[in-house]
Amino acid sequence: MENIPNAEASLSDPWLAYFADRGHTGVRHIGAGVEGVVYGLGDGRVAKVWSGRPPADLDLIRQVYADIARHPLPFATPEILDVEDHDRVLVTYERELPGNSVRVDSAHTAYERELPTRHNDALLAVLRGLASVPGTDAMRQLTVQGDDRPLWRDHDCFRNALAALVARAAARHGAALAACVSDFDAGVERTQKALRSLPDAPVTAIHGDLVPPNIHIDPAGRPVAVLDFGFYTTAGDPAFEAAVTAAIWDMYGPHAEEHATELTGLFARELGYASATLTTYQAAYALTTYDLFGLGDGDGHFRWCAQQLRRNPVFSA
Structure with a gap:
């Protein structure tokens, strides 16, 4: 500008x-x-x-x-x-960080059906890079946006900390989400159970909001900067980062559901994460961010979270 x-x-x-x-x-x-x-x-x-x-x-x-x-x-x-x-x-x-955003947010432009290979490669490079950074005490003390306490407080593993966050977030305004998502209480319980059943995982740095504007690339398509930490930044399972990124990369475009499915499969294959783990984390993300910008079908993020839960095999099993 x-x-x-x-x-x-x-x-x-x-x-x-x-x-x-x-x-x-x-x-x-x-x-x-x-x-x-x-x-x-x-x-x-x-x-x-x-x-x-x-x-x-x-x-x-x-x-x-x-x-x-x-x-x-x-x-x-x-x-x-x-x-x-x-x-x-x-x-x-x-x-000032180098490069330019991968692309504008999907709320402002419709992404084409085919995901560009160079964008996928940039995403994989960023996910691998962040997964190489060990989680630290400072990361554990951060509070996820919308919550009232550090994510890791009173917990010694990420999966249990996240399950507790799901319970707190569902209690905030769960009635609004329950009006749009059937069998809501049971779905919350299924998600918490699935989280607590996940295997042990490394604890690494998690950005938590790897949407296209937050990754900068050079003219060759290589990632040269990652910015805007803070929204969901914490220490945890790097599979959570991959799961959330797959879901939010294209949130509002005409091919959003297909892109989320495609990226989830890509990250499972290339990074070695179990598909069930990724879908569990995607349900948890929807349940912990649904009310951060507005309540009801008039808010795009709320509507997106409800859609995610309705088709998530862990939540809606």
Whole structure:
């Protein structure tokens, strides 16, 4: 997006003027995610205006970034350079990550039926890379968006921590989901039972939101950056990352269901994950994020989660 002059910026977005007035050149709006809005500042820096996390979480997020950066990866990850509190709004200054998004989100464009091979290869490279980073104490202390406590609190394994999260999330607004999904309570119980029955797995870094805009590639299609950690970032089974990525890569396109099935099969074959494990994690993801943006059929994410559960063989068995 092109730079916006100061006068126009002050009318359309006060943060553009704020950063420009602080001496940054080339200020531009880059994009918005669950965690906040990102602005390019020039000179290889960006600013993130946080909306999804309280300032108290910043030390943890910063430590998670550092934990990931300690391991050699074929792509860049975020690094916080400075922090400020502006009128109780948290602003972090970070290095600008290279490359361009794989593609725009499926909410804004219809993906073609055939998944591009180079996109699949980029996804596999990212999944393998993140699975090589061991889970750390800082990652275990993070709270999944919408929950009220660290995911791993009072638990010593990911599958049990996730099963407990499913119970808490279902209790938040489960009645709204039950109105759209038959046999809801039994499905929640089946999902929890399936989670607790999963075999032991490695504990690695999980991004939790690998949608196309959060992966940057170079002109050759190689992943060069992964950004926007925080929405579901934690430590856990790398199969969870693969399962969620397969489901959310194309959430709203005309071929979304086919793409999810295709990517789930691809990740099972190439990464060695059991198909039943992937479908169990996909049910858990739908049950723990359904109410984060709205309730009822008018909200796209809520509607998507209900659709996922209705066709998930673990939930609807």
